Amino acid sequence: MKSTYRLSRMIILFILFSLSMGCSPAAKDRIADDSWTRISMMANLHTAQVPAETIELLLEEKTNTRLDIQWIPDGSYDAKMYASLATGTLPKALYLKNAASFSSMISEIRSGLFWEIGPYLDSFPNLSLLKQEVLDNIRVDGKLYALYQERALARQGVIYRKDWADKLGLGPPETLEDLYMMLKKFTLEDPDGNGRNDTIGLTDRSDLIYGAFKSIASYHGVPNEWGFVEDVGTIKLKPEFMFQEFKDTLDFFRRLHEEGLINKDFPVTSKADQQELLIQGKAGVYIGAMGDVVSLEARLQEVNPDASLDVHNRVNGPKGPKIWASSGYGTVVLFPKSAISTEEELLKILEFYDQLMSPEAANLIYWGLEDTHYKVVDGKAATLGTHNQKDKDVKPYQALMVGGFSTIPNMLVPYYNLEVKEKAERLIVDNEQFLVYDPTVSLTSETFNIKGNRIMESIHSAVYKYILGMIDEEGFDRAVEVWLKEGGQQIIHEFNASYLKKQAH
């Protein structure tokens, strides 16, 4: 009897303890007075752990704002976002992680769930610096609801093992044929000189957009998602996979797979595993965001100090060099009416974002603390400390940023002690010479919003199956037929109608 009493007392104590734990964030001693604006936000966490609070506290002080940030791991961000939308628990500032999330939110935006902020922007000195061309991409029916975080228009390019290429007497891949030869020689001619046939050319992952596929498709001259075709005297929009160039890309990949020049499991390979193949010296070419070359090279050299990487962007195909363009924004921020009740409050929150775009605040969330995380060299920021330290303290806060280097005056630009990183940045700018835009960005199709993603799955599956040799061209055409029947025809029709309507204006 006595022991049960003791047990129940312990349980009660435990419950009380855990309750007080749960309450502790609110009781956190922060210098906050009531005049401070309070902003709750949901942000995308790209690192493994929630960041240390140092920077958050400094930012709060600088902007007279109490921040309440809910960090959601990248993998489950969209699901969590819809869950809070459905349960009516949206924060005051809702970050959408990319253009795809934004386009799936359009019907909610139309229905008036979020504040329209267009008319207010001009009254804020920093927010008014956001670029009109990019803002145009995120307008819904001509109205502006969101702030955006800057992204380079095209970051994709080829990252390859410089030491392997030098050893085999290869230059940078100037053409698709060069690229193919490089992959072939990296596979067959023992570039690591260990006498064993244990290397492959390309390392890729289960991502047809940010992996290698879409970039190589661009090199082949495939349009970006949608392209124009001449159809009895008129110009019509058609999806990319109905173009011959798309099939050429499929054949290219099929050949890579047949000859073993690409990792055989790429349709189920994660990004981490993909990078690991390069880092461990198993693969020699990585096609993706060129900026990644820094971290890839650093990790590669931990394994093999003699290894080095180089980047290259102009790969000539039948139509010269081409690269697909993103819409110039990454994350966008929306302001739910359910959380922000008055215009006055909205203006206060916009004021916070205006301050966030000041060089001091932008440097703080992007670079961290001076002399701890970075130091200024020739007016540029050079990072200090380890990658780990930066991941823990600073990197998560970069997700909060609005604007970027080209829109925030006097924000510190990176100082590179690595030649290759500088080259990567230069090539990203160079990419803007031959961009391929997605013509449907500013067009609308109701059917596409409802089931566009779902019916695309059959196309994705057919792409993989074709590459792996499980279906032939006829099989692929059948998948396209299925797509047309399940709503694709309707989507084509709606996008073309929307295009004509836009032309008429």
Place this chain on the structure above:
Amino acid sequence: MSETVIKAAPNPETKKKSQESGLLKRMIKNRSIYFMILPGLLYFVIFKYIPMSGLVIAFQNYQPYLGIMGSPWVGLEHFQRLFSEPLFFNILSNTLILFFINLLFYFPVPIILALMLNEVRINFFKRFVQTLVYVPHFMSWVIIVSITFVMLSMDRGIINELFVMMGFEKINFLMSTEWFRPMYVLQVIWREAGWGTIIYLAAMAAIDPGLYEASRIDGASRMRQIWHITLPSIRSVIVVLLILKIGDVLELGFEHIYLLLNSMNREVAEIFDTYVYTAGLKQGQFSFSTAVGFFKSVIGLILVMLANWLSKKAGEEGIY
């Protein structure tokens, strides 16, 4: 039994009435005992029955900002869309096929394993093996699926390397439609078979040892004992577990299947749960995915009632 009661009563009508008032009287008399079931009852009402009213959004065009009260009523539109989607029969058949595979190949395994364990003489060894077979149950699907990935990969996966060494062709387990189902059920068996033996072993422990002794005197072999004593004694447990298993029909393990799913095996691996997740939470179509989930529950209910009816027909107890 009940027949004799009715025969004994002179007038069944009055008898029933007095029974009812008797029940009420008893309830008042023993109110403190009845009071004790209140928390359990409240739990079910608050956490199980009230949330069910949310199913109403399956018949609406639910918009989060309008709420359940304000969203427009569309009747059976979402169900019509579901039944007219070519994907529907694909998902339905995938779900049912996986369920039957599960029932056919997984369900007997714990019974066989329990029978084998029950025959082990040395207690220490029995305990040891029992503990070993429980362990996989505590591993998350993420780990199990990752291990499988590493082992079955085409690039340097140990199984495929072994095949090559023995002179066979590599098999693309992870991306094939043929290997998905065997892979699924083997993983389920690997993880759950040991854990599933617990209830059977408990039932076997309750069997009167006298029965075995008597049969041994009659010269029954070990196999005969299992067939004539052990199995009949645990039959009712098997039936109850079977009904419960059928009740979970459509709980094929969302997490597990979602992890195994990729664009190559989607046509055999997409089940209701994964579809609800992608359509509902990842693409924000709340009403439609609720309709899908609703439909799935209806199938589950029908199957449980069927199984219960069958078990009663067969002279077993059933669960209600």
